[in-house]
Each structure stands twice: as C-alpha cells, then as structure tokens.
Amino acid sequence: MRSRTAMRSTTVSQHSLSRSLSRRGLLRLGGALAGAAAGGALLAGYASSDDRRTTIRFLQNKPEAIPYFDKLIEEFHRAQSEVYVVHDSTPAALTPQFARGTPPDLGCYNYNLETSNFLARGELSDLGRLPEARRIDAQVQDLVGQYAQYKSETSVLPYSVTAAGVIYNKDLFEKAGVAIPRTWTELLKACRTFKAQGIVPVLQTYKETWTLSQGLFDYVSGSALDVAGFFTRLKELGPKAGPGAEVSFGKDFKDAVEKMLVLASYTNADAPSRTYYDGNVAFAHGKAAMYLQGPWAIGEIEKINPKARLGTFALPATEDPEDVKVRVNLDLALWIPDASEERNAATAFLRYLMRPEVMDAYNAKHLAWSPTRNAPAMRDGRVAGIQSYVDAGRFYQGAGTYFPGAIPLGNYLQELLIGGNADAFLRKLDDDWARYAQRSL
Amino acid sequence: MSAPAAIKTRPARSTAPPGPATARRRKADRTYYLMLVPAVLLFTVFISLTGLVGMFYSLTNYAGFGDWKFIGLRNYTSMLGDPRILESYGFTIWFAVVTTVVVNAVALLLAIGLNGRIKWKTGLRGIYFIPMVISGIVIAYVFNYLFSTAAPALATQLGWTAGQSSILANENWAWLAVVIVTAWQATPSALIIYLAGLMAIPKEVYEAAELDGAGGWRRFRSITFPLLIGYVVINTILGFKGFLNAYDIIVGLTNGGPGTATMSVAMTIFSGFDGGEYAFQMANAVVFFVFTLAVSLLQLLFVRNREVNLS
Incomplete structure (x- = not known):
C-alpha cells in the first residue's frame, strides 16, 4: 500500500499537493500525527528514565507499519543500552529537512528517483564497508544504482522489495474459460474472449495519473524492452538526448506504446473519469477480469468484497514467455545522512534492523521479499503467481519511476489514452527529456 | 460619517497651544512608525529577502539541498523553448481573462437583483x-465529484449522450470547468463590492430618471453602470491578479489534466521543489513575478486615468 503512494511521489510528484490533500493523504496525515505523538511520548519517557543513551531519529514512511516498528524499537531498547530510537513516521517534510541540514539520523524509506536525489547530491554516508552491505543480493543492489550513483559509494541498502503484476479475478477467468496468458498474443486473445462475453477485459482509472504510469506504462514497457538499459544509455547521452538521438523514446518505446494503446482499447468506457478508489470498488464487484494494479490494491479490494478470489500474473508484452518479467519496487531501503551527528548510533540500529531474523520477519509480514542472498521465499497465495519471477531474478523497476518530477509523465499518459496519438506522446517525452538533460544532467 | 468627525476634531486642534500640538504630532509619528516597522520587517525578511534568495538560486542548478554551481542564464534560456512553460502561461492568462469577465458579469447581475425590492x-x-467562506480545495473536491460522477449519471438518465463523459476528462473543455468553479467561489467578493457601489448611488437620480420616462435598461446603461465603473475597475484588477495565481481549485479538480491542458503557472513553479528542478522553477517564478508586476503597473496606469475621468 505504501509503495503505491511513494510511487506516485516519483512519477507525478508535481502533484504533491493533491497527494497530501487526497483522502489517502489525510489518512496518512492522521497516522503521521499519531506517530509523532507516539514519538513525543517515547522521548518524554526516555528523558525521565535513562539519560546516558544517545538519541537518534529513525524515519520510516509506511503508515501501516507504525505499530510494527514501535514494537521493534522497544525490543531494540531492551537488547542494548547505548542507543535510544525516536520513531518518526512523518515523511512529508523529508526534502525540507535535507534543505535545512537536519535530516533524520537513519532513514528506512521507499527508494525511488526522488530519494535518489539525496544520494546523487552526496548527502548520504557510505555504508559499503559494513558486513551487512555485503549480504545484499547484487542484483537488488543494482536497482539502487539504476537511479543514481555518487562516486563508487554504497550509501543505500535495500531492505524490503515488493513485486507487482496484473491482478485478475479467478471466477471470471474460469467462467470465460481463459487460462493465464503467457504471451502478448494470448493476452489479446483473452481480451477478445472477455469482450465477446460482455465482460470488461481490463479495468483502468485514468483520472488518477499515477495508476497509468505504474500500471499500463510500467507493465507493458517492462517486458517489451530493457528498461534499465534504456535509461542508462539515455543518461549517457546527457544533454545530447533528443528526438533524433540514437537512443530515444521515439525509437525504443514505439512498439511498447503502440501495445499500450491496443491494450487500452479493451478498457472500461468510463476509465477517463474513474479514480483508484472507483477502480477498487468496481473490481471487487467483478466488473472486470483484469486490473493493472499492484499488491497494495489486493487488501483494499478484499475489504470491499472479502469473497473476491484474486490472483496475480506478470503482464506479457512480448511473444517469448522467457522475456516476461515483474515490476519491483524498493519499498524500503536504509540510509544514513552525512548531516547526522549520531552516525555511529544510527549504524548500530541499522545493523540490528539488518539481522536476518528481524529483516525476514518484517518482509514476511508485509507481502514483500528480503533483498539478501539466501533469503527465504515469500509464500502467499495472492502473489504466488509472480514468486517464480522474483526467485529467478526476472524483474525490473518500472519505466515510470525513472522520470524526474519535472516531466509530467502521468499527464502525458492521460493525454495519450484519451487522444490516442502515440507519436505526439513519444515526441513530447523526447523533447522534455532533452530539456531536462540540458538543465540537470 | 466623515463629516461630523472632521467637525469634532477641528476645534480641538485650533484651540490647543502651539507647543503641545507639535509634541502631539511627533508622538503620532512615532505611533505610525511603531505600526509600520514590524510590518516592514516581516515583509522584508519573509518576502523580499526570500525573493532575492530565490532570484540568486535561479542562476544556479541548486536542487534545494546538496552540491550546486552557477550556470548563468541557462535556466532562463531553457524556459523560452519549453512548450510546457509557454502553454502554462497561455492557459493561465486565458483562464484569468475569462474568469474575470464571468465573475464580473455574474456578480453585477446578482448585485442588481439583490439590491432591488425583493423578499428575503x-x-x-x-x-x-x-x-466565499469555504476553502477552495473543498469546493474543488465537491465539484470534482459532481462533474465526474453526478453530471454523467444525470446525463445518462436524460439520454443526453454528449454529457455522459465527464467534462474534466475532456481536453478541450476542462478549462471551462475550472472557470465555472473558480467563478462560483470568487463571485461573492465581487458581489459585495458591487452591492456597496449600488447602495452609494442616490435614489433621487433614479426617481428623476423615472419621471423622465427612462426604462429599466436605459437606467442601467445611463446611470447604474457609469456610476459603478470605479467598482468594475477595482473588481477587475483584484480579480485578474488573483486568478493569475490559480492553484488550489485546479489541483482539486483536474490536477492540471487531462494531459497538461489545465496546468497553471503556479502549479508548474511548485512542481520544481519536488521534481528536483528547484533552480529552474525559481527562474520561472522570477519571470512570472516580472510579468505580474508589468500587468499591475498597466492596470495602475489605467486606474489613474479612470480616476481623472470620474472626478
């Protein structure tokens, strides 16, 4: 659930106000206030009981995990007598805190392009020499480097990985006699079968643009092309990027965008005016066979209709089943800012969090995977369909998450799906990226 | 009301001996300074200085934190060729002009109605x-629901096909929804000013006109409107300046969409902080500041001429 909101902050971050004002935002604000109050209470308790400990501020951004981390911190306090941890769960002020030079001592935070700004500007300390850093699976550690790199430092350690695919309604699949599609052709055939039987094949919600970039855009491009490789080559071009360059959206994304339009033609007719919440309600009531949303939506759908039988599969936008991959997200990653005055104490808590039993227990409880080598596989029926992809290392970070907030990808996608002009869309991405590269890269 | 006050103060000042009078004036001056200095300080520290800091950073590649370096005028030159920036100016100006016209027309009509001899x-x-007393973002979310869910449902009931898709999802007409909602919120403040203006027009003028056989339209055209023109100017200036800063209602209604059809300048500027383009959007803010300043100066010139005409 958290990964969804964090995702939104990268891809459509210029809409951060709407984010903080949305219903979810208000809920988060409430949670944050409660968290801050709890933190204050803890701090007050500490001041009266034990003055020898070093106090650090621990920031995490998952409202649903507040009680969990509270308990974990209590256990940590019992396990040692050097460090006192204040639990902060108010992520809204992170950028201003860095701007003021008072970031948290330890961040346990969704890692995305927005967070990578702190790394890219050299604001985080190097953790590469910790034994914990060496336990991280190299392929997952690479995900960090895909957004940004500062010198050769390892300053962000992945903590929790979530994977997302297409959510499908098992009852409707059985009723229509459709098997889980393994290739693009099979997917389109399934869509036609559903349509012929009067069932909406794919449910989408254009009104909230983050659902477009994380769903249709990321899923289709993720298996249609090598997303990480594309963005590496694009960034290497630097200010020379543009519509005519050898690496461009116009060239490399054309096939994927055309596929997006084909798939979008099997979408519910009222998609342009539907929100994420409308989508969950409609899907819970069996109004469509497939839903382009991540695992965070599963809990919401089950709240509306506990009897819904749901499964997840990786969207195949390719003819070769071997090329199909799932979208992953570094839901939580650990980092210690250079500006922290208590880096040793922060490191102590970081090492506690990275203990296999602590880390694996967290991930098992939150439908996520531990990024360490030899971590236990996560077995949950609702996401079992994508387990094999994670095990085999067949995953990618969504293309939408590589876009800086300066490029309103979500808005452009909305325009693309309403207007249907693929070339204009690609041209805009190339022009915007060129301007962004000239200004920032 | 001002006349009796003047009568009361005048004898007091003339009977007072010269010495204390000057002292009193000096004391009054100090009072003015006491009132003025905090405001000037606050304004300088929180608006002027921060504005200058922003202008300084518009010449760098600063992200709000971390390393940065000077890049000269590159942020400004980059703005000129950026269609998204130009489109946001186009949309904002068009929106401000249309909304100003709509608000003034509606407010004037309502004011005349509410000033008439009516019940309640x-x-x-x-x-x-x-x-006027409801927050813009609340209004925007309520209208968002009406436009996206209630209106299409009603259109379906009535069998009106064109109305079945939400106006907010229509790239060519979403701006109209923004205008409607903004006008709905902005009309009351214009209405108050017009009502004040209408009440200031003496009844005798209308009575004389009625005796001369002037009809309703003639009375409006030859008496009400010319005597209200000063208030029209005030409403136009205040309204236009406010609408240029459009933000909250758009965020709640369309979030700049569909596509980027309703992205205002203020929204674009604000995106810079999150989007890692702080310095670039600072340059945009500086340009927008100069633009609004120019518009305000033009309007000020126009008002001066008006005042001469009225007196």
Whole structure:
C-alpha cells in the first residue's frame, strides 16, 4: 500500500499537493500525527528514565507499519543500552529537512528517483564497508544504482522489495474459460474472449495519473524492452538526448506504446473519469477480469468484497514467455545522512534492523521479499503467481519511476489514452527529456 | 460619517497651544512608525529577502539541498523553448481573462437583483456569500465529484449522450470547468463590492430618471453602470491578479489534466521543489513575478486615468 503512494511521489510528484490533500493523504496525515505523538511520548519517557543513551531519529514512511516498528524499537531498547530510537513516521517534510541540514539520523524509506536525489547530491554516508552491505543480493543492489550513483559509494541498502503484476479475478477467468496468458498474443486473445462475453477485459482509472504510469506504462514497457538499459544509455547521452538521438523514446518505446494503446482499447468506457478508489470498488464487484494494479490494491479490494478470489500474473508484452518479467519496487531501503551527528548510533540500529531474523520477519509480514542472498521465499497465495519471477531474478523497476518530477509523465499518459496519438506522446517525452538533460544532467 | 468627525476634531486642534500640538504630532509619528516597522520587517525578511534568495538560486542548478554551481542564464534560456512553460502561461492568462469577465458579469447581475425590492433580501445575500467562506480545495473536491460522477449519471438518465463523459476528462473543455468553479467561489467578493457601489448611488437620480420616462435598461446603461465603473475597475484588477495565481481549485479538480491542458503557472513553479528542478522553477517564478508586476503597473496606469475621468 505504501509503495503505491511513494510511487506516485516519483512519477507525478508535481502533484504533491493533491497527494497530501487526497483522502489517502489525510489518512496518512492522521497516522503521521499519531506517530509523532507516539514519538513525543517515547522521548518524554526516555528523558525521565535513562539519560546516558544517545538519541537518534529513525524515519520510516509506511503508515501501516507504525505499530510494527514501535514494537521493534522497544525490543531494540531492551537488547542494548547505548542507543535510544525516536520513531518518526512523518515523511512529508523529508526534502525540507535535507534543505535545512537536519535530516533524520537513519532513514528506512521507499527508494525511488526522488530519494535518489539525496544520494546523487552526496548527502548520504557510505555504508559499503559494513558486513551487512555485503549480504545484499547484487542484483537488488543494482536497482539502487539504476537511479543514481555518487562516486563508487554504497550509501543505500535495500531492505524490503515488493513485486507487482496484473491482478485478475479467478471466477471470471474460469467462467470465460481463459487460462493465464503467457504471451502478448494470448493476452489479446483473452481480451477478445472477455469482450465477446460482455465482460470488461481490463479495468483502468485514468483520472488518477499515477495508476497509468505504474500500471499500463510500467507493465507493458517492462517486458517489451530493457528498461534499465534504456535509461542508462539515455543518461549517457546527457544533454545530447533528443528526438533524433540514437537512443530515444521515439525509437525504443514505439512498439511498447503502440501495445499500450491496443491494450487500452479493451478498457472500461468510463476509465477517463474513474479514480483508484472507483477502480477498487468496481473490481471487487467483478466488473472486470483484469486490473493493472499492484499488491497494495489486493487488501483494499478484499475489504470491499472479502469473497473476491484474486490472483496475480506478470503482464506479457512480448511473444517469448522467457522475456516476461515483474515490476519491483524498493519499498524500503536504509540510509544514513552525512548531516547526522549520531552516525555511529544510527549504524548500530541499522545493523540490528539488518539481522536476518528481524529483516525476514518484517518482509514476511508485509507481502514483500528480503533483498539478501539466501533469503527465504515469500509464500502467499495472492502473489504466488509472480514468486517464480522474483526467485529467478526476472524483474525490473518500472519505466515510470525513472522520470524526474519535472516531466509530467502521468499527464502525458492521460493525454495519450484519451487522444490516442502515440507519436505526439513519444515526441513530447523526447523533447522534455532533452530539456531536462540540458538543465540537470 | 466623515463629516461630523472632521467637525469634532477641528476645534480641538485650533484651540490647543502651539507647543503641545507639535509634541502631539511627533508622538503620532512615532505611533505610525511603531505600526509600520514590524510590518516592514516581516515583509522584508519573509518576502523580499526570500525573493532575492530565490532570484540568486535561479542562476544556479541548486536542487534545494546538496552540491550546486552557477550556470548563468541557462535556466532562463531553457524556459523560452519549453512548450510546457509557454502553454502554462497561455492557459493561465486565458483562464484569468475569462474568469474575470464571468465573475464580473455574474456578480453585477446578482448585485442588481439583490439590491432591488425583493423578499428575503438579507437571507439571500447571506446565501450568496457562502462560497466565499469555504476553502477552495473543498469546493474543488465537491465539484470534482459532481462533474465526474453526478453530471454523467444525470446525463445518462436524460439520454443526453454528449454529457455522459465527464467534462474534466475532456481536453478541450476542462478549462471551462475550472472557470465555472473558480467563478462560483470568487463571485461573492465581487458581489459585495458591487452591492456597496449600488447602495452609494442616490435614489433621487433614479426617481428623476423615472419621471423622465427612462426604462429599466436605459437606467442601467445611463446611470447604474457609469456610476459603478470605479467598482468594475477595482473588481477587475483584484480579480485578474488573483486568478493569475490559480492553484488550489485546479489541483482539486483536474490536477492540471487531462494531459497538461489545465496546468497553471503556479502549479508548474511548485512542481520544481519536488521534481528536483528547484533552480529552474525559481527562474520561472522570477519571470512570472516580472510579468505580474508589468500587468499591475498597466492596470495602475489605467486606474489613474479612470480616476481623472470620474472626478
């Protein structure tokens, strides 16, 4: 659930106000206030009981995990007598805190392009020499480097990985006699079968643009092309990027965008005016066979209709089943800012969090995977369909998450799906990226 | 009201001996300074200085934190060729002009109606005042629901095909929804100013006109409107300046969409902080500041001429 909101902050971050004002935002604000109050209470308790400990501020951004981390911190306090941890769960002020030079001592935070700004500007300390850093699976550690790199430092350690695919309604699949599609052709055939039987094949919600970039855009491009490789080559071009360059959206994304339009033609007719919440309600009531949303939506759908039988599969936008991959997200990653005055104490808590039993227990409880080598596989029926992809290392970070907030990808996608002009869309991405590269890269 | 006050003060000043009078004036001056200095300090520290800091950073590649370096005028030159920036200016100016016209027309009509001899006058005035006290973002979310869900449902009931898709999802007409909602909220403040203006027009003028056989339209055209023109100017200037800063209602209604059709300048500037383009959007803010300043100066010139005409 958290990964969804964090995702939104990268891809459509210029809409951060709407984010903080949305219903979810208000809920988060409430949670944050409660968290801050709890933190204050803890701090007050500490001041009266034990003055020898070093106090650090621990920031995490998952409202649903507040009680969990509270308990974990209590256990940590019992396990040692050097460090006192204040639990902060108010992520809204992170950028201003860095701007003021008072970031948290330890961040346990969704890692995305927005967070990578702190790394890219050299604001985080190097953790590469910790034994914990060496336990991280190299392929997952690479995900960090895909957004940004500062010198050769390892300053962000992945903590929790979530994977997302297409959510499908098992009852409707059985009723229509459709098997889980393994290739693009099979997917389109399934869509036609559903349509012929009067069932909406794919449910989408254009009104909230983050659902477009994380769903249709990321899923289709993720298996249609090598997303990480594309963005590496694009960034290497630097200010020379543009519509005519050898690496461009116009060239490399054309096939994927055309596929997006084909798939979008099997979408519910009222998609342009539907929100994420409308989508969950409609899907819970069996109004469509497939839903382009991540695992965070599963809990919401089950709240509306506990009897819904749901499964997840990786969207195949390719003819070769071997090329199909799932979208992953570094839901939580650990980092210690250079500006922290208590880096040793922060490191102590970081090492506690990275203990296999602590880390694996967290991930098992939150439908996520531990990024360490030899971590236990996560077995949950609702996401079992994508387990094999994670095990085999067949995953990618969504293309939408590589876009800086300066490029309103979500808005452009909305325009693309309403207007249907693929070339204009690609041209805009190339022009915007060129301007962004000239200004920032 | 001002006349009796002047009569009261004048004898007091003339009977007072010269010495204390000057002392009193000096004391009054100090009072003015005491009132003025905190405001000037606050304004300088929180607006002027921060504005200058922003201008400084518009010449760098600063992200709000971390390393940065000077890049000269590159942020400004980059703005000129950026269609998204130009489109946001185009949309914002068009939106401000249309909304100003709509708000003034509606407010003037309502003011005339509410100033007439009608039943429940006070109650009606109270009702028309309500939109002004509700927060813009709340209004926007309510209208968002009406446009996306209620209106299409109604259109389906009535069998009106064109209305079945939400206006907010229509790239060519979403701006109209933004205008409607903004006008709904902005009309009351313009209405109050017009009502004040209408009440200031002496009844005798209308009575004389009526005796001369002037009809309703003639009375409006030859008496009401010319005597209200000063208030029209005030409403136009205040309204236009405010609408240029459009933000909250758009965020709640369309979030700049569909596509980037309703992205205002203020929204674009604000995106810079999150989007890692702080310095670039600072340059945009500086340009927008200069633009609004130019518009305000033009309007000021226009008002000066008007005042001469009225007196």
